[in-house]
Each structure stands twice: as structure tokens, then as C-alpha cells.
Amino acid sequence: MSDKPFELGGVNHLALVCRDMAATVAFYEGVLGMPLIKTIELPFDLGQHFFFDCGGGDSLAFFWFPDAEEPQEGISGPGCRPDRGRLTSAIGSMNHVAFQVPPEKLEEYQAKLRAAGVETSEIANHDDSEYGLSEAWTEDTFVRSLYFQDPDGILLEFAAWTRGFGPGDTTHVPKGAVRPAP
Structure with missing residues (x-):
């Protein structure tokens, strides 16, 4: 029996938001070599959710929302x-x-x-x-x-x-x- 409260096995996926799913697929699959492993069309035209295998049994996922806000440097991320x-x-x-x-x-x-x-x-x-x-x-x-x-x-x-x-x-x-x- 473990003294840990949860049996965590790593990161299942980290979900980010992209501006252009085609450009995201081209970069992560084409440049970085991460295989695209699952694609989802969200209901009600909400957008898409795609998953890439980033190694070690972990995934990196992206949402594409047609009405997503633009990123703000220093707020949504460092921007550089x-x-x-x-x-x-x-x-x-x-x-x-x-x-x-x-x-x-x-x-x-x-x-x-x-x-x-x-x-x-x-x-x-x-x-x-x-x-x-x-x-x-x-x-x-x-x-x-x-x-x-x-x-x-x-x-x-x-x-x-x-x-x-x-x-x-x-x-x-x-x-x-x-x-x-x-």
C-alpha cells in the first residue's frame, strides 16, 4: 500500500489553445515529429480538439475555438x-x-x-x-x-x-x- 493519496502515472495531456489547427499540426507533427493520435470535432461548432504523442506515454493537446481571444504577452504566457x-x-x-x-x-x-x-x-x-x-x-x-x-x-x-x-x-x-x- 502506498502512502501517496493518488496513483499518478505522469501527465496524460496538457491542453493548449491554438489560432490555426492546420499550422499547429504542421509544426508539431511535421517539424517536431509528434504523431497526431486523436482528433475530435467539438459539438455545436465549438471547434476542434487534437492530441499529439509527445513521448513517454504523455500527450500534448490543442483546442481550436473559432472565437478564441488573442494572446496577451505577459498574461496568457511570456510571449517570448x-x-x-x-x-x-x-x-x-x-x-x-x-x-x-x-x-x-x-x-x-x-x-x-x-x-x-x-x-x-x-x-x-x-x-x-x-x-x-x-x-x-x-x-x-x-x-x-x-x-x-x-x-x-x-x-x-x-x-x-x-x-x-x-x-x-x-x-x-x-x-x-x-x-x-x-
Whole structure:
């Protein structure tokens, strides 16, 4: 018997909203190679809901609503890569999606994305230094990242864990709300 209250097996799917389902399919299936595994026409002409296999038994899904509002930078998401501006987005927003990749493949994947016309960040080596980044992949690097955006400006990341975690990796005290909730 487990002492966990729920038997979670990972992320079934994360559902986002797109402007153009055809462009979304072309990017996620055509550029990133995620197979389209399920399509749904929503009743009453509400739109569509499509699912992509993003590996590891997980799915990434998209809704297309004909009357969806346009995104608002800094509210619905950051609106840019972290190397181009602020990473901040609103409470309850989806900031970015990170896909697990092998650490030694990041340079290759960066070249493939760029060859497909997708602008990317440089590869970031995240560590516990003052600014959280190092120029080189060292033994202190815990994750390597490559950032890019989809056709709707959704921030995506190829992320690669580079070491295991231990008790020293959870030393920060959680902070509370700076301003009271409405």
C-alpha cells in the first residue's frame, strides 16, 4: 500500500489553445515529429480538439475555438523566449512546455530546428550559481535547455536532466503571496 493519496502515472495531456489547427499540426507533427493520435470535432461548432504523442506515454493537446481571444504577452504566457525578454506570465497561465530530451542531443536538435526555420535560443546550462546559468556544461549543471516558440508564440523547451537530485536540491523556503488575492 502506498502512502501517496493518488496513483499518478505522469501527465496524460496538457491542453493548449491554438489560432490555426492546420499550422499547429504542421509544426508539431511535421517539424517536431509528434504523431497526431486523436482528433475530435467539438459539438455545436465549438471547434476542434487534437492530441499529439509527445513521448513517454504523455500527450500534448490543442483546442481550436473559432472565437478564441488573442494572446496577451505577459498574461496568457511570456510571449517570448527567456533570452529575448521577461519570462513572467499571469497567475493561472501556462508559462511554457518542456519536453524531455537526451542531454547529448541538444546541439543536434538546435541545428534541426534552425534548419526547419525555427528560431531558437542558445543552449542554456542551468546550475545553482548566482544567475542560474553557466557557459559550459559542468558537473554543477542540473538541466540543459533549448527554448523556441510554436506558430502561436507558445514558449517551448527541450530540457535534459543531467544529474540526479538529492536533499541539497530542495533548500529554498516557499514564498507566499506578495499581494492579497481579490
